[in-house]
Amino acid sequence: MENEEKRMIDSYEVEQSIHIGTKEVVFGVDKKSEYPFLVCYCTYDNIFSAAQAEKAIISDDYLEAMQEFLNRVQEQVKITQTEKEKYKCDLKPFTIEDCIPDDKGKSIVGKVVVVNAEVNRYEYRHSVYQLVLAEGGNGAIGGRGRAVMGTCLAEGKYARWERSDILGEIKPEKMPDWAKEALAKIQTQKKLKKAKSREER
Structure with missing residues (x-):
């Protein structure tokens, strides 16, 4: 649906977009259309998939469409803030002082690692979104890999x-x-998934 060369959603060229929380709010324009203004959400199911447009509306009134765009951005801000407030813990970002030093030549598969907060978008630059269960990739097993x-x-x-x-x-x-509980839940889900996969063979 989305053209990567010239950011398009169907016939609408993306002129404004703000990614807040789990969704990107998009404002597009098709000057040849009877309804030249588009507002929608874009979501990404996983790192390998293209963006999917959701809850799209079109309008022939620029101000009406822009108000909808701003309303959706504000709604995403509220949702993301509410998610952040669920965690009753110190949100100060983890630093290297909180970690066992990383030996780039050794495997970190199966370990909970700390991602540098600065690589996350601004709304996620706190401790909650730094903890990752490393599971694979050439970078995770050590050596010259990066991923x-x-x-x-x-x-x-x-x-x-x-x-x-x-x-x-x-x-x-x-x-x-909270992280210990989340880790236990993820590990249990993975075990159940593997067991189901074996049964289906």
């Missing part, structure tokens, strides 16, 4: 990081309770 594939403990989403963005393995005493 670290893993699951963010806070979101439960599988994504890619660079080994250079990993500060190290979180020290056991620095691991917050």
